[in-house]
Amino acid sequence: MKKIIAALLLLALLTTATACSSASASSVPSAAPAPAENVTKAAESAPADAPKYDNVTVKLGIMGASDETVWDPIVAEFAGKGVKIEYVFFTDYTQPNAALDAGDIDLNSFQHYAYLNNEKDKFGYQIDAIGDTLITALNLYSKKVSGVDEIPEGGKIAIPNDAVNGGRALTVLQAAGLLKIKEGAAVPYTVADIAENPKNIEIVEVDASQTASLLPDVDAAIINGGYALDAGLSPINDSIFFDDPSYYTTNSYVNVIAARTADKDNELYQEIVKAYQTDRTKEIYANDFQGLYIAAWDRQ
Secondary structure (H helix, E strand, O other), rough: OOOHHHHHHHHHHHHHHHHHHHHHOOOOOOOOOOOOOHHHHHHHHHOOOOOOOEEEEEEEEEEOOHHHHHHHHHHHHHHHOOEEEEEEEOOOHHHHHHHHHHHHEEEEEEEHHHHHHHHHHHOOEEEEEEEEEEEOEEEEEEOOOOOOOOOOOEEEEEEEHHHHHHHHHHHHHHHHOOOEEEOOOOOOOOOEEEEEEEOEEEEEEEEHHHOOOHHOOOOOOEEHHHHHHHHOOOOOOOEOOOHHHHOOOOOOEEEEEEEEEOOOOHHHHHHHHHHHOOOOHHHHHHHHHHOOEEEEOOOO
């Protein structure tokens, strides 16, 4: 009898040990690889602010400190995307397009279409505009009147005497209603292209650097933005008539961001253009440059 009881106790102990062993094994996490769909979901849940690019450098050709003011916020934005926009400074306008064509830089931002197209025709550069930026304001100023309608019959208006700025000045005066250019006249306009001059305005052509100094002697003057600032004039506060990209029949005077022709559709470069063409940039134009620069990418 004792042998039977001992055998039964041994059997019970063996059964209990086997059950415990099975329970422990089932509670251990599986070391098998996670299903593919779980890996996909993990990738999709990566932080939204993770860098999009892996330590990419874009060399940008610019002319000076004023360009840095406009570009610095864009540089900071792309640093967070894994892109270093590196400034390459030039002091001569003949250099940035040559450097871009040669591959020494990736983008440049300093010129308008007229200059770019002339450089391409002259040197055969394989470069193109990939985005519009600004025009430099060529406003009408006066020390004698506070509005265009106050300019007297036979009044004098000074304008720059070089072809590019003189032609732009006549465009601005036409927009102000002071004269009318003959239809079909070639750009840039000249004084000989004036078809109507209802107030018999006398156009005084002088070197662009002298237009501001002539303000005491004329009724008004078209003054380049930089010269206006140098003379203590605010493009926003002191102009009696404002320049605007919509006045021009061509984009000749619109500044651009340029790239090599082979890279004009580059996704990153297009993102940089979009980052430039924002209200943030317009605010910099207004606040830091007193309206010297006018956004041209959304001109009508």
